[in-house]
Amino acid sequence: MANKPKPDELLSNINYKPPRTQWTDTPVEFKKGYYCYAGRPNNLEYISLPHGRKWSSTDDDWQLVDNWKEIFLEGMENLLKKFRSFRLFMDICVRCGACADKCHFFIGTGDPKNMPVLRAELLRSIYRRYFTISGKLGKIAGARDLTEDVFKELWYYSYQCTECRRCSVFCPYGIDTAEITMMARELINLLGCCTDWISGPLANCYRTGNHLGLQPHTIKSNFEYMVDDLEEFTGVRVEPTFNRKGAELLFVTPSADFFAEPGMFTCMGYLLLFHKLGLDYTWSTYASEGGNFGLFTSNEMMKRINSKIYAEAKRLGVKWILGGECGHMWRVLHQYMDTMNGPADFLEEPVSPITGTKFENAKSTKMVHITEFTADLIKNGKLKFDKSRNDHIIPTFHDSCNTSRGMGLFEEPRYVINSVCNQFHEMPENTIREQTFCCGSGSGLNAGEIEELRLLGGLPRANAVKYVKEKNGVNMLSCICAIDRAVLPPLVDYWVGDVDVCGVHELVGNALIMEEGEKREIDLRGEPLPGMEEKEEED
Amino acid sequence: MGMLFSLVAVIALAAIAFIGVKLGLLGLFGIILPYLAIIVFLAGFIMKVVKWGKSPVPFHIPTTCGQQKSLPWIKQNKLDNPSSTLGVIGRMALEILLFRSLFRNLKTDMKDGKVIYGSNKWLWLGSLAFHLSFFVVLVRHLRFFTEPVPGWVNMIDAVDGFMQMGVPHLLMTGVVLLAAGGYLFLRRVFNQQVRYISLAADYFPLFLIIGVALSGILMRYFIKVDIVKVKELTMGLATLNVSVPEGIGVIFFIHLFLISVLFAYFPFSKLMHLGGIFLSPTRNLVNNSREVRHVNPWNPEVHVHTYEEYEDEFRELMKEEGIPVEKE
Numbered sequence: 001m002a003n004k005p006k007p008d009e010l011l012s013n014i015n016y017k018p019p020r021t022q023w024t025d026t027p028v029e030f031k032k033g034y035y036c037y038a039g040r041p042n043n044l045e046y047i048s049l050p051h052g053r054k055w056s057s058t059d060d061d062w063q064l065v066d067n068w069k070e071i072f073l074e075g076m077e078n079l080l081k082k083f084r085s086f087r088l089f090m091d092i093c094v095r096c097g098a099c100a101d102k103c104h105f106f107i108g109t110g111d112p113k114n115m116p117v118l119r120a121e122l123l124r125s126i127y128r129r130y131f132t133i134s135g136k137l138g139k140i141a142g143a144r145d146l147t148e149d150v151f152k153e154l155w156y157y158s159y160q161c162t163e164c165r166r167c168s169v170f171c172p173y174g175i176d177t178a179e180i181t182m183m184a185r186e187l188i189n190l191l192g193c194c195t196d197w198i199s200g201p202l203a204n205c206y207r208t209g210n211h212l213g214l215q216p217h218t219i220k221s222n223f224e225y226m227v228d229d230l231e232e233f234t235g236v237r238v239e240p241t242f243n244r245k246g247a248e249l250l251f252v253t254p255s256a257d258f259f260a261e262p263g264m265f266t267c268m269g270y271l272l273l274f275h276k277l278g279l280d281y282t283w284s285t286y287a288s289e290g291g292n293f294g295l296f297t298s299n300e301m302m303k304r305i306n307s308k309i310y311a312e313a314k315r316l317g318v319k320w321i322l323g324g325e326c327g328h329m330w331r332v333l334h335q336y337m338d339t340m341n342g343p344a345d346f347l348e349e350p351v352s353p354i355t356g357t358k359f360e361n362a363k364s365t366k367m368v369h370i371t372e373f374t375a376d377l378i379k380n381g382k383l384k385f386d387k388s389r390n391d392h393i394i395p396t397f398h399d400s401c402n403t404s405r406g407m408g409l410f411e412e413p414r415y416v417i418n419s420v421c422n423q424f425h426e427m428p429e430n431t432i433r434e435q436t437f438c439c440g441s442g443s444g445l446n447a448g449e450i451e452e453l454r455l456l457g458g459l460p461r462a463n464a465v466k467y468v469k470e471k472n473g474v475n476m477l478s479c480i481c482a483i484d485r486a487v488l489p490p491l492v493d494y495w496v497g498d499v500d501v502c503g504v505h506e507l508v509g510n511a512l513i514m515e516e517g518e519k520r521e522i523d524l525r526g527e528p529l530p531g532m533e534e535k536e537e538e539d
Numbered sequence: 540m541g542m543l544f545s546l547v548a549v550i551a552l553a554a555i556a557f558i559g560v561k562l563g564l565l566g567l568f569g570i571i572l573p574y575l576a577i578i579v580f581l582a583g584f585i586m587k588v589v590k591w592g593k594s595p596v597p598f599h600i601p602t603t604c605g606q607q608k609s610l611p612w613i614k615q616n617k618l619d620n621p622s623s624t625l626g627v628i629g630r631m632a633l634e635i636l637l638f639r640s641l642f643r644n645l646k647t648d649m650k651d652g653k654v655i656y657g658s659n660k661w662l663w664l665g666s667l668a669f670h671l672s673f674f675v676v677l678v679r680h681l682r683f684f685t686e687p688v689p690g691w692v693n694m695i696d697a698v699d700g701f702m703q704m705g706v707p708h709l710l711m712t713g714v715v716l717l718a719a720g721g722y723l724f725l726r727r728v729f730n731q732q733v734r735y736i737s738l739a740a741d742y743f744p745l746f747l748i749i750g751v752a753l754s755g756i757l758m759r760y761f762i763k764v765d766i767v768k769v770k771e772l773t774m775g776l777a778t779l780n781v782s783v784p785e786g787i788g789v790i791f792f793i794h795l796f797l798i799s800v801l802f803a804y805f806p807f808s809k810l811m812h813l814g815g816i817f818l819s820p821t822r823n824l825v826n827n828s829r830e831v832r833h834v835n836p837w838n839p840e841v842h843v844h845t846y847e848e849y850e851d852e853f854r855e856l857m858k859e860e861g862i863p864v865e866k867e
Contacts, residue, residue, distance in 0.1 A: 011652045018735040022540075048842065082837060084594040085820050091587070092815035095741050097733040098640075098662060101647040107654060117736050134740075134807050140544060142738040168602045172634070172641045172666075173812055174821035176602060206844050207852075217856045242862045285862060286849050299597070300841050307843040315846055335599050338832045361609050361622075365829035372609050379612060406600070408607030408620040408826060415613070430645055430656040434604040434619070460647075463654045 007495060010456060018112045024125070024144060028113075028153040030058055033452030036159055036445070039199035044192060046203040047301065051192025057155065062148065068191050069146055073130055075190045076183075080131065085179045090127045092173055093117065099167035099177070104437050105160050108456030113157050116167035116177040122154050123184055155193055158184040160453060162442035163296055164401035169434050181443070186298045194297065197447035202293045205305055210255035210289035216242070219285050222258050230268050233522050236514050238275040240283055243316065247282035248353060250313045253324025253370075254291045254482035257503075263485045265524045266325060266503025269512075273374065273505065276383070276514055277354055281322065287312035290329035291482060295336075296443040303340040306332055309367075310341045320350040321367040325503050327400035327481035328442065330369060334407045338365040355380040369403075371412040371480060371504060378419045385511040389520060390421040392530045393476045395507065396468050397426070398461065398488065399436035400481035408434075413480050413504050420511035425472040431464035441487040454487065455494055462495035469499055477501045541739035542728070549746040549797070553754070556796035560789045568792045569772055569783040576799035583806025588814050599833035602821040620826050627825050634822055638667050665726070669719035672712040673748070675699060676755075679710070683773040705760070713756050720749045744810055747801050754794035764788035 019026050035057050044052030055063050065071070080087045099116040101107060106114040113119060121142070128135030129143035137143070144150055163178035188194065201211035208215055214222070223240055231237045241247065253270070257263040274281055287308040294302030313321050323333055338344065347366040350359040357376045359368045377383050397417060403409040410433050418424055431437050440457030468474040477488055477499055488501040509524050521532045559568050605616025621627045633639040646659040679696055682688040700708030724745055727737050758764055768784040769791055775781045805811070817823065825831075850857065850864055857864050 008652070011649075014649055016649075016732070018731055023735060081594055082597060084591055084596045084818065085600065087594045088591055088815050088818055088820075091591075092809065092812040092819075094809045094812055095733070095736045095738065096641075096662065096666070097730065097736060098644050100732045100736070102645070107647055107649070112732065112735050115732060115736065121736065132807070140541070140739050142740055165602055168821055169604055170640055170643055170645075172638055173816050174602055174634075174640065174819040176600070176821045179600070179821075207849075209849065215856060216853050216862050217860045220860045220862065243857075244863065285853075285857070286846050300839055303839065304841045304843050307841070308846075311843070311846060333829075335828050338828065339598055339835050340838065342832050357610070359609075360830065361607070361827070362829040364832045367829065375613075376610055379610070405602050405604070408603035408605060408616070409609070410606045411613045412609060428656070435643075460654045 004451070004494075010452070014108065014110045014456075016110045023112060023118060023121070024139065027149065028156050030152075030156060034160065034450055035156060036195035036197055036447045037449055039192075039194040039196050043196075043199040043203040044194060047199065047206050047304075049189055049192060049194055049199065049297075049301075051190075053192060057152070062152070062193070064148065064151075064191055068151075071190050072146060072151070072187055075187050076127070077131070079183050079186060080127075083179070083183065085176065086183050089120065089175045089180060090124055090131075093120065093124070093175055095121075096172065098170050098172065099175075102167050102170050103161075103177075104164070104166070104440060104460050105162075105453070105457045108440070108459040109160075109453070111160075113153075114160055116161075116171075119157050119161055119177060120175070120180045122150075122157060123180060126150065126154075151191075154184055155188055158188060159195060159445060159450075160457075162401070162438045162440065162445055162457065164438035164442055165405040166401070166435065166437065169405060178443075182296065182299075185296060189298050189301075195444065195447065198293050198297060198444035201444075202297060202301065202305070205289050205293065208288070209284075209286045209308060211291060211293065212255050212259050214255060214259065214288065216285035219255075219258065219283075219288055223283075226258065226264055226268055226271065229526065230271060230524075233524060233526055234272065234514065234520060235518065236272065236275060238271045240271060240274075241281075242283050242285055244282035245316050247316060248280040248319050249282070250287070250309075250316060250318040250321045251281050251283055251324065252287055252290045252309055252321060252329075254326040254329060255289045256291075256482040256486055257324060260486065262489065262500070262502055262506070262525075263482055265506040265509070266485065268524045269503065269505030269507070269509030270324060270370070272509045272512055272514065273383075276512060277377070279353065282316060282318070284312045284316070290324055290326045290333075292328060292332045293444055295328050295332050299340075302332060302336060306337055307341050309333075309337065310344055313344070314346045319348040320362075321347070322370060322373060323367050324370050325480035325482070325505060327402040327483060329402075329482075330400075330409070331402035331406040333365065333367050337367070352376055354382050369409060369412065371409065371416055374505070374508060375412045375415045378416065384513040385420050385508075386513055386520075387420060387422045387511055388531070389510045389523065389529055390507055391423070392523075393421060393502075393507065393510075394423045394425065394472065394474050395421055395476040395478045395502075396424070396465065396472075396474045397432070397504075398439070398465075398477055398479040398481075398484060399432050400479060400484060401436060401438050401442060403480060404434055404436050409480075413478075416504055417478060417507060420507045425468050425474050427464040427468050431460065437461040437464065439481075439484050439487050439491065442483055446483060446487055455491065458487070458491040459495065461488075462491050465492055465499055466496045469496055475499055478504055478507060480504055541737060542742045544739050545742035545746050548743060549750050552747075552797060552800055553750060553793050556793040557789055559796075560792045565783040565792070568796055570776070570781045572799045573776060573795060576802040580802040580805050583803075584811070584814060587806050587811055588818075591815070591818050595836050596820045596824075597835040597837060599824055599828035600820055601824040601826045603826050607826060622825060622827050622830075624825060627823060631817070631823055635816060638663055638670075641666060661722075662726070665719050665722040668715050669723060672715040672719060675712040676710075676716055676752075679712070683770055684777040686770075686774055707759060710759075713752060713759070717749065717752045717756065720745060720752060724749070740809055744801070744804065744808060747797060747804070751794065751797045751801060754790055754797060758788070758790045758794055762788060762790045764791045
């Protein structure tokens with residue numbers, strides 16, 4: 001956005017009063033800054049998504065194929081048969097409204113169609129019309145004909161949901177809007193209406209193994225930069241290997257961690273940790289992406305993208321897989337991977353080579369989260385830290401939606417942070433753990449053209465950060481997600497100011513003592529450590 | 540529109556029963572319609588559950604609301620993030636009997652640019668009162684369908700009427716049901732968000748249940764009917780030995796007809812959340828998807844981009860960088 005509105009301006013536009021007209025009679029208005037660009041035909045073709053074409057969501061004519069309605073309804077019937085969640089969630093909502101003010105997009109925009117219940121009703125009204133007896137009564141039964149306008153509305157709001165599942169925590173039946181949005185997007189993809197920001201990274205990932213389209217030599221040279229920087233900052237030269245057969249572990253993390261700041265600082269933390277441990281591990285350029293844009297495209301796409309991880313583990317002959325800090329990635333790894341591409345009977349049940357701890361909770365999938373791994377190391381006294389190196393950092397912790405509500409990974413990262421930092425402050429309890437707020441850019445919404453929507457969606461999170469900044473002087477928002485690391489810096493910059501964003505393993509890397517008596521004067525960002533220069537003078 | 544439509548519909552239903560009885564159609568309202576309603580209810584309920592059951596649960600998608608089971612020294616939240624069947628039973632029991640998730644309810648608002656959260660347990664309290672009292676009322680009615688009346692039914696009756704006010708004793712649950720129903724209705728009207736999402740399908744069952752409760756209360760305390768004859772009829776229904784005794788007041792038939800409509804409407808409506816909650820995959824699954832493989836019965840065959848294809852495209856670049864390759 002060239003002329004970004006001021007925070008006060010955006011705030012003053014938030015109004016929770018619904019329009020006077022019923023929602024079914026209130027046509028959707030495509031507001032600039034709230035809709036993504038359309039996917040390009042070449043990208044759709046590369047990943048075999050049908051009906052790619054040049055189009056824009058602001059066109060009157062979306063150039064849908066002639067039999068689009070049939071395709072949509074057949075697709076819907078198919079999904080109803082395949083997913084109990086879908087059929088059930090279409091049937092049992094009582095519209096109690098408990099979910100209404102739990103959605104960050106509703107809180108930020110006040111748009112009633114961003115209430116989870118109403119977002120689902122967009123699809124439910126079609127379900128009633130075509131798949132229930134009472135729906136034949138029409139409007140009074142809450143049923144709607146499937147028209148182009150109805151489809152456009154569904155499209156608009158399906159890309160204003162980050163599938164964060166916060167509403168599902170509060171729903172008395174556990175109705176999960178993420179499931180509903182996933183189904184809506186499956187249907188949207190049958191008609192070739194994927195967004196550019198999702199189909200582009202998907203095509204990249206399919207071809208090069210990562211969303212950013214980094215080819216093997218680029219990956220390696222990115223690492224060389226990091227390794228040089230690390231040596232300059234810490235005096236330690238680490239030696240990562242790539243596609244190395246016979247390594248004990250394969251390490252997979254989101255590609256953003258070796259491409260852009262502040263993810264790269266997190267990656268430096270991993271590199272230092274693994275070097276210190278003498279871990280026999282390898283990176284892969286083929287499976288160079290932990291994240292999975294298929295999760296919010298279609299179940300088949302998710303499986304296709306995810307297949308590389310097990311395939312590479314098998315080809316390289318590793319024992320098990322370690323996974324880096326990432327949200328969507330861990331939803332897929334924890335709840336989907338084994339089902340889709342397992343059983344991983346060519347791997348061994350994960351055991352920490354350093355502590356001998358068996359990761360019982362991962363014995364089938366054979367993939368362990370890095371904070372589970374590191375927490376175990378720390379608990380067993382295998383690592384030594386100089387916490388004072390993080391004294392210039394007063395962190396809080398942002399729970400990622402997916403590791404929170406699709407896994408329950410709460411204490412592991414907190415234990416790690418508290419082991420490497422002297423200070424730590426929680427944000428208010430209604431904004432953390434299972435009630436955590438999305439960054440506002442998940443599920444493929446991290447697109448520049450919808451910055452206004454994303455800023456508003458991220459408002460509840462930013463607000464909580466502001467609270468602990470003012471109350472406790474927090475200056476660092478730590479997290480375990482690559483999307484967070486990409487989008488939280490501009491978000492907190494806009495709403496809060498003077499708070500940085502980091503991954504948990506950046507903090508680990510800062511504090512980790514590589515060898516007795518080593519001196520560090522700069523942190524992993526290359527910034528001088530306050531107090532350390534003075535110490536040197538005293539010495 | 541939905542509210543008015545539903546109100547008129549429920550009043551019309553009561554009027555139909557009134558006119559029907561005045562026309563002497565006692566057999567229709569006293570025997571045929573109640574039986575039909577029960578048949579539709581049972582068949583519809585079962586068919587719906589079977590339909591849900593036929594759709595598999597392809598992925599393991601519990602919504603985790605507490606600490607997972609991971610390392611042995613990290614305290615797991617066994618109820619909000621269960622790792623065993625027992626834990627899931629506990630979670631489901633809390634959900635079904637005590638409305639655990641609604642208990643989390645918050646009110647979120649914006650004040651001076653700040654998002655603020657307030658505790659908001661009214662919906663939880665109102666719904667729990669509504670469901671619990673409805674359940675007790677239903678159980679209490681067993682005394683019309685059993686002879687002799689089992690002791691525990693009499694005991695529930697006695698507890699329900701413990702205040703011993705009036706003759707016959709005031710039964711609390713009837714009053715609570717009416718009050719809670721009234722609260723749920725007023726909430727729909729006065730909460731602007733809830734009003735905006737409400738459909739006829741939300742008002743109609745609420746009015747119907749309020750109508751049932753109201754007619755029941757009227758019958759018990761105000762427009763008395765011959766209770767002995769009522770029991771004669773209901774026992775006839777229960778024992779398939781039907782007859783409609785003369786001289787039962789019309790209010791009884793209004794009550795019975797509204798109940799019949801409620802039962803017949805049930806399987807086609809949102810009231811099926813009664814059955815659905817047991818099947819909700821975000822609540823009834825153990826969070827152990829990395830420990831035990833969940834099987835998708837329709838796991839699709841998909842095209843994947845193989846390592847060989849990848850190496851074929853990037854082999855030269857990989858070799859230049861010293862990255863190992865399969866084919867030199």
